[in-house]
Amino acid sequence: MNRRYLDLYEDIKNSIVEGNYRPGEKLPSENEFCRMYGTSRGTVRKALDLLAEEGLIHSLHGKGVFVLEHNLITFSFGGIVSFKEAAETSGLKFTTSVSKFEEVMIDEALSARTNLPPGKAAYKIFRVRKLDGERVILDINFFLKDVAAGLSKEIAEQSIYEYIEGELQLKIGFAKRIIHVEPATSADKAHLDLKGYNLVAVVKNFVHLHDGTPFEYTESRHRPDRFEFTNFARRR
């Protein structure tokens, strides 16, 4: 497969992140990009579309394409990003400890909660994310055992996504997220330094493979004062 537009996208994105193109500046015109990369204008525009979707650039008819204000932390959360990736691009230094790794059967109740098919086995994982010595995030994962076969506690301590995409060569497709604020559970109280808070911010992730099959459900439970979620939207 070719996918030159992805190379172009990453190239331009890197230039923006590194500050070669700065917020407020005008990018080279589409036709200049065509010359620079030896591609067609359609390919250039496809790369620019991706950047616009992420909120890094904005095109003005007749004027040009401009770099928007951005904070690196912000736009890393635009798509589906593993915790490791997000931590790296944000620059924050988290440490992770796996406090539970077990196999469970998905019964009706669990299926209703996770959207995973009942009757199947799943890995159930608790991971605590510590920042500045405080336990501020509890990640609760369920991965279908069929799909994520061979997951281990050791892998969970590193990056599960690297394993799934790298080793198993699975293709992750899309995810639906719901954010809620919920009462802290006994698990939250046991695993987090809640400092008296009795609510947690919860990001529920329903993740599907590229072929559409659901394979992961994750709840990210945040101490409310350390929670932040960013988002970019365009009006049509």
Next chain:
Amino acid sequence: MNRRYLDLYEDIKNSIVEGNYRPGEKLPSENEFCRMYGTSRGTVRKALDLLAEEGLIHSLHGKGVFVLEHNLITFSFGGIVSFKEAAETSGLKFTTSVSKFEEVMIDEALSARTNLPPGKAAYKIFRVRKLDGERVILDINFFLKDVAAGLSKEIAEQSIYEYIEGELQLKIGFAKRIIHVEPATSADKAHLDLKGYNLVAVVKNFVHLHDGTPFEYTESRHRPDRFEFTNFARRR
């Protein structure tokens, strides 16, 4: 301007919303759409891209394009949507009351909070959203007076966006959002039925016109138990 891809997008979207194409079903192929609408494949693909971005459909190489599970509430929040639009598509019956409408000067402190330029005048509006007789959302808006000239309390009771886009013919471009959980302020306590909660879920909106100029800052302050934010993401 032509924008046939937008017509196509809305047509197909309506068909999905109305249930003519149901979740799990396969859509007509791209070439069929070409015949149906008498357009080129590029135009069809552009319409499908928009639907895929919203999480309504998913394409499988060699197989076809399929409708995803969706709840109408969910995808209405994908882009920039006025409260009125969101309420309508969600089917929930909110009532709005304007409890404050005044003009303020943007000083340094307010500029830091809103990202609006210091030294300018702005409309400051409090609107309380009531659901099932309970005051659950407090919207705090700041609109640049320069831009949104002529705003009134009466307009705020209806739809500010209809006024801005309809009457003033302004084009809204994009918005950055940040979601936080914050301690309830005295304003929250005064305007909401907090039922003992001492935290609120806050969605901060930094809205820009199409030409990039910031013109609106809005804080949507939700009672935590009635807060929900949905999101769709794809892995690249």
Next chain:
DNA sequence: CGCGATTTGTACGTATGTATG
């Protein structure tokens, strides 16, 4: 003021690659 040059937006057409059945 108009005119032309530049730049992005839209639409169409064609060709080829790749996955599926």
Next chain:
DNA sequence: ACATACATACGTACAAATCGC
């Protein structure tokens, strides 16, 4: 092996907004 369907890439043309002369 073949037809179908989506994915990528190139090319062309014209529309519409902007800017400088």
